[in-house]
Amino acid sequence: MSSQSTVRLAPPLLWAAILPAIVWLLSACSSVAPTAELRGTGDLGVVIERADGRVKIVETSGRSVLATVEGLGDLSHASVVFSRDARYAFVFGRDGGLTKVDLLQAKIVGRVLQAGNSIGGSISHDGRLVVAQNYAPGGVKAFDADTLELLAEVPAVTEGGLRSKVVGLADLPGRRFIYSLFEAGEIWITDFSDPKKPQTQRFAGGNQPYDALVTPSGRHYIAGLFGEDGLAMLDLWNPEQGSRKILAGYGKGEEPLPVFKMPHLRGWSVAGGKAYLPAIGRHEVLVVDTGTWQEVARVPVRSQPVFVMARPDGREIWVNFAFPDNGWVQVIDTVSGKVTHTLQPGRGILHMEFLSKGHEVWLSARDDNKVVIYDTATKQQVGGFESASPSGIFFTTRAARTGF
Amino acid sequence: MRIPPLFAHVAVFIGAALVAAFASASAQEARPAAAAPELAAPEAQRARELIHIVRQDCGSCHGLTLAGGLGPALTPEVLADKPFEGLVATVFSGRPGTPMPPFRSIVSEAEAEWIVDQLMRGFPPDAGLPPAR
Numbered sequence: 001m002s003s004q005s006t007v008r009l010a011p012p013l014l015w016a017a018i019l020p021a022i023v024w025l026l027s028a029c030s031s032v033a034p035t036a037e038l039r040g041t042g043d044l045g046v047v048i049e050r051a052d053g054r055v056k057i058v059e060t061s062g063r064s065v066l067a068t069v070e071g072l073g074d075l076s077h078a079s080v081v082f083s084r085d086a087r088y089a090f091v092f093g094r095d096g097g098l099t100k101v102d103l104l105q106a107k108i109v110g111r112v113l114q115a116g117n118s119i120g121g122s123i124s125h126d127g128r129l130v131v132a133q134n135y136a137p138g139g140v141k142a143f144d145a146d147t148l149e150l151l152a153e154v155p156a157v158t159e160g161g162l163r164s165k166v167v168g169l170a171d172l173p174g175r176r177f178i179y180s181l182f183e184a185g186e187i188w189i190t191d192f193s194d195p196k197k198p199q200t201q202r203f204a205g206g207n208q209p210y211d212a213l214v215t216p217s218g219r220h221y222i223a224g225l226f227g228e229d230g231l232a233m234l235d236l237w238n239p240e241q242g243s244r245k246i247l248a249g250y251g252k253g254e255e256p257l258p259v260f261k262m263p264h265l266r267g268w269s270v271a272g273g274k275a276y277l278p279a280i281g282r283h284e285v286l287v288v289d290t291g292t293w294q295e296v297a298r299v300p301v302r303s304q305p306v307f308v309m310a311r312p313d314g315r316e317i318w319v320n321f322a323f324p325d326n327g328w329v330q331v332i333d334t335v336s337g338k339v340t341h342t343l344q345p346g347r348g349i350l351h352m353e354f355l356s357k358g359h360e361v362w363l364s365a366r367d368d369n370k371v372v373i374y375d376t377a378t379k380q381q382v383g384g385f386e387s388a389s390p391s392g393i394f395f396t397t398r399a400a401r402t403g404f
Numbered sequence: 405m406r407i408p409p410l411f412a413h414v415a416v417f418i419g420a421a422l423v424a425a426f427a428s429a430s431a432q433e434a435r436p437a438a439a440a441p442e443l444a445a446p447e448a449q450r451a452r453e454l455i456h457i458v459r460q461d462c463g464s465c466h467g468l469t470l471a472g473g474l475g476p477a478l479t480p481e482v483l484a485d486k487p488f489e490g491l492v493a494t495v496f497s498g499r500p501g502t503p504m505p506p507f508r509s510i511v512s513e514a515e516a517e518w519i520v521d522q523l524m525r526g527f528p529p530d531a532g533l534p535p536a537r
Binding site for chain 1: 469
């Protein structure tokens with residue numbers, strides 16, 4: 001047989017060209033998928049694109065968008081908490097969706113539809129439980145942070161079967177969560193140490209709590225009240241004393257102005273021994289001493305405040321406003337106690353988020369379909385990017401903060 | 405005796421069409437508002453602005469899809485048995501004792517009527533605000 005003689009090898013010159021090419025291609029293959037470039041998550045964040053059920057994963061060092069993740073449902077009132085390692089974002093959607101997003105792989109790794117109408121959530125200090133607060137059916141639900149398996153449920157039902165919407169949920173030490181009941185006007189603390197047997201303590205709150213905050217130390221819980229002039233405050237180091245009213249009667253005897261959007265409360269209100277709180281129905285920021293809980297000042301502002309946020313160093317307070325004045329932002333200097341800057345960063349400023357040390361603030365301009373980035377020292381825009389109807393902006397630095 | 409296959413097919417088709425027609429007719433009866441003539445829309449630019457306000461800013465309490473939030477749902481099904489005039493009054497003058505504010509500084513009475521009429525029919529989608537000048 002002479003079949004072997006019919007096999008013809010390529011000339012040596014051709015092999016000299018092909019072999020290095022094959023080697024180069026093979027080495028390229030091994031460096032692609034399995035070992036993507038290593039990076040941390042400390043400078044990452046999430047921007048909610050509320051109308052499209054989508055989030056953008058951003059990085060704040062280069063002020064850029066890394067990826068877009070779709071399929072998160074109705075995000076018209078979305079909020080986010082982060083895992084302790086700041087790798088995963090838990091996104092709570094209006095439609096009751098709870099979605100776990102891996103920020104490094106930019107993909108959804110878990111999703112449950114846990115209620116009909118939801119407003120937000122929180123994560124336990126040990127990072128094991130994620131808790132959702134729901135409007136319908138009113139109550140809270142606790143999930144395993146790894147698997148999103150439902151572990152426990154506490155319906156917000158009071159005497160006579162009244163079911164309340166839950167607002168102002170915050171994390172407390174020891175797998176405990178505190179929240180307020182809009183209709184019943186109560187403050188509840190639920191301990192999920194044994195998820196099979198959640199234990200709930202009830203406290204009087206006030207008329208129509210709309211949101212609440214826990215101070216950065218975790219000691220005080222303050223619920224804003226829509227239905228009365230004042231706020232309810234509970235000292236969590238002395239809970240047996242019950243809640244008491246602070247700033248009671250701050251608008252007494254005057255016709256309240258219309259509130260076209262409810263303010264949002266978080267621990268960002270506290271700076272330098274004072275809490276800066278939005279008034280309801282008055283165009284003012286109320287300043288209360290966190291030692292005595294007495295009012296110490298009022299700062300007149302442009303409209304109904306929504307977010308009243310201290311820059312992380314506490315030197316400035318940035319304020320945005322309800323519709324129809326949501327194109328304005330004002331800055332209060334905490335030393336002089338006066339408004340020092342009035343800015344127009346864009347149309348429909350829905351949210352602001354500071355970098356961890358406060359040198360930049362990112363603002364979502366919903367009606368201009370963009371995120372704008374300001375240097376807080378110069379009050380000048382230093383960056384920004386297109387984003388479809390952006391609302392909440394959440395940076396991973398929240399992972400380390402109580403009440404976020 | 406066997407029914408010719410063609411005849412059977414035609415009979416089933418006509419039956420299905422009758423059922424569908426009856427179902428849509430009864431759906432119409434359940435919503436008298438939809439049968440009434442539609443209220444005239446404001447001029448195009450203002451209509452677009454109002455749609456945006458309702459979807460986005462009313463939406464902060466009632467939900468972007470108007471399926472509810474701190475405020476109740478504003479879908480045609482929920483509004484079907486509510487009196488038109490009462491809904492217009494709620495938009496225009498607010499509802500004391502609840503977080504619903506009066507919108508009289510934002511919309512005219514005629515615009516409030518148009519908004520309620522559109523809500524009862526199923527509110528149009530938001531096309532966003534026109535680009536800034």
